[in-house]
Amino acid sequence: MKISLDELRSQPQQRMLLSFREALAVADAVKPVVGDLTLTLGSWGVQVSGRVQTLLKLTCGRCLRAYFQSLNVVIDEQLVHQVEDRAGRRDRELLKDDFVEPIPINGMLDIGDIVYQAVTLASPTFCLCGEECPGPPLPDGAGDGASLVRDKQDDSKLDPRWKNLKTLFPKEDSGQKS
Numbered sequence: 013m014k015i016s017l018d019e020l021r022s023q024p025q026q027r028m029l030l031s032f033r034e035a036l037a038v039a040d041a042v043k044p045v046v047g048d049l050t051l052t053l054g055s056w057g058v059q060v061s062g063r064v065q066t067l068l069k070l071t072c073g074r075c076l077r078a079y080f081q082s083l084n085v086v087i088d089e090q091l092v093h094q095v096e097d098r099a100g101r102r103d104r105e106l107l108k109d110d111f112v113e114p115i116p117i118n119g120m121l122d123i124g125d126i127v128y129q130a131v132t133l134a135s136p137t138f139c140l141c142g143e144e145c146p147g148p149p150l151p152d153g154a155g156d157g158a159s160l161v162r163d164k165q166d167d168s169k170l171d172p173r174w175k176n177l178k179t180l181f182p183k184e185d186s187g188q189k190s
């Protein structure tokens with residue numbers, strides 16, 4: 013979703029209400045990002061504010077199960093006019109330091125990208141499925157009944173193959189026994 017500065021300038025009070033809905037390439041998002049945004053044009057630039065939400069499919073870092081989590085993100089971004097003169101380069105460096113986005117020279121505001129960055133930033137870096145997390149899965153061969161049964165099954169499955177290997181590589185087999 014892109015809005016031009018001219019479009020925003022032509023609005024009453026230079027303010028625009030947006031119903032945002034876009035399937036953004038946010039990692040783990042399984043639903044489009046939806047929400048209401050307000051764009052306000054000021055002398056210094058454009059304020060983008062509002063609230064969006066989406067649904068994430070995450071993998072718990074402890075029990076390794078997949079789970080869903082809704083994500084609500086407050087959008088409060090400032091896009092400032094760029095100075096196109098000799099001082100342009102210095103100004104851009106300042107902009108980076110201040111964590112504000114410059115308005116592109118062509119005046120097109122990439123609202124989708126602003127929302128994408130905000131949602132990505134708000135996505136959890138460590139995922140926990142909840143308070144009822146069963147904890148880490150038991151490692152193989154932990155010694156409980158289930159894994160013992162599984163080990164037996166694996167042995168019986170492997171038997172015929174080992175027999176084949178014995179006939180194919182009799183030397184290797186005798187080497188293992190000695």
Ligand SMILES: [Zn+2]
Nearest residue numbers: 072075141145
């Ligand atoms: Zn968990």
